Amino acid sequence: MSFGFSVGDFVAVGKLIADIITCLQESGGAKTDYQELMRELTALDHALRSLDRMKPSNTSSTALDSIKFSALSCRHLLETFLRKIQKYDRTLGVWAKPGLGKSAVDKVRWNFDGRNEIQALQNYLNQHVNTIHILLAEHGLERLDMAEQRILDDNLRTQERLDKTNEIVLAIKDDMLAQVSAVKTVQYMLSELYRVVCGEMRVSWNTLGQLVANTCVSTQQIYTIVLEIRNHVTSVDTRWSFFQEPVVIEDAFGFKFPVPSEYDFDMLQTIIQLRFKDVPGSSEVRLGNYELCETRCRDKRLNKNARIHPGAEITMAMIVGVASPEVQACPVPSCGSSRVVLHAKGGMIW
Numbered sequence: 001m002s003f004g005f006s007v008g009d010f011v012a013v014g015k016l017i018a019d020i021i022t023c024l025q026e027s028g029g030a031k032t033d034y035q036e037l038m039r040e041l042t043a044l045d046h047a048l049r050s051l052d053r054m055k056p057s058n059t060s061s062t063a064l065d066s067i068k069f070s071a072l073s074c075r076h077l078l079e080t081f082l083r084k085i086q087k088y089d090r091t092l093g094v095w096a097k098p099g100l101g102k103s104a105v106d107k108v109r110w111n112f113d114g115r116n117e118i119q120a121l122q123n124y125l126n127q128h129v130n131t132i133h134i135l136l137a138e139h140g141l142e143r144l145d146m147a148e149q150r151i152l153d154d155n156l157r158t159q160e161r162l163d164k165t166n167e168i169v170l171a172i173k174d175d176m177l178a179q180v181s182a183v184k185t186v187q188y189m190l191s192e193l194y195r196v197v198c199g200e201m202r203v204s205w206n207t208l209g210q211l212v213a214n215t216c217v218s219t220q221q222i223y224t225i226v227l228e229i230r231n232h233v234t235s236v237d238t239r240w241s242f243f244q245e246p247v248v249i250e251d252a253f254g255f256k257f258p259v260p261s262e263y264d265f266d267m268l269q270t271i272i273q274l275r276f277k278d279v280p281g282s283s284e285v286r287l288g289n290y291e292l293c294e295t296r297c298r299d300k301r302l303n304k305n306a307r308i309h310p311g312a313e314i315t316m317a318m319i320v321g322v323a324s325p326e327v328q329a330c331p332v333p334s335c336g337s338s339r340v341v342l343h344a345k346g347g348m349i350w
Contacts, residue, residue: 261310
């Protein structure tokens with residue numbers, strides 16, 4: 001259920017109480033005439049402030065809202081009384097303007113009407129504050145009953161959990177006893193097995209240990225002999241795979257291959273033609289458009305009468321076209337030079 005009030009209603013009622021007390025203090029009457037009423041107003045203000053500070057719980061929200069709604073029901077009566085006081089306060093208060101006739105009439109009227117209003121409001125506020133206190137007391141008792149019920153429920157659940165825990169502990173105890181018995185049985189079996197292994201098989205283990213020790217000694221001796229053999233064996237020098245150091249030939253593709261130095265020039269040409277049998281440039285090689293020269297001295301070209309020494313390095317060079325004195329232009333494609341100069345060592349320069 002929803003009640004039509006907010007926090008601002010408590011502030012408004014508190015302001016009404018403060019305004020009424022101020023008007024009563026500024027009026028010209030005796031303080032004893034309004035002392036009880038101001039005491040009741042102060043008590044109401046304290047009760048409303050305490051009620052406003054109370055926060056509802058999940059279970060007591062509706063009950064607390066109804067108490068707050070009932071406590072704020074005095075707002076209309078306080079507003080009516082404040083309007084009456086303010087009407088008389090303009091002629092009877094400390095800020096009243098001089099006027100003997102009207103002041104006397106208002107004073108007489110206030111003495112008859114005001115006292116009855118004050119007494120009625122005082123009685124109402126007394127009952128209203130007592131009602132608020134009673135409702136709060138009932139609300140507190142209800143919350144205590146609910147708290148007590150929750151405590152009883154919690155105790156019951158705790159007791160049930162303790163009973164279940166006790167049952168689990170007893171079951172664990174029985175399992176532990178069974179496990180202890182099983183462990184003792186296994187321990188006895190292991191002790192018997194250990195006695196059998198250590199007693200009957202001790203001789204076999206000693207024999208096996210001696211055999212392993214002898215094997216290790218033999219293996220160490222064999223390893224020592226292998227190391228001595230390795231230290232006395234020299235590595236093979238691949239340079240002397242032939243009877244003499246071979247001749248190294250670098251072909252037109254840049255590949256190097258050895259040839260025995262006992263081969264003559266014709267055999268070298270045969271080997272080169274065989275290597276270029278099925279590769280690019282084979283036709284030029286078959287036509288003899290290549291030459292052989294020493295790698296370290298390219299001016300020394302080899303021919304049939306050349307003597308090849310062991311370890312020599314020979315380079316093969318392809319001849320692009322055969323120049324003759326009748327050639328009037330450079331045979332190299334995309335050159336187009338027509339100026340020809342004979343070189344002193346042979347050949348032509350374009």
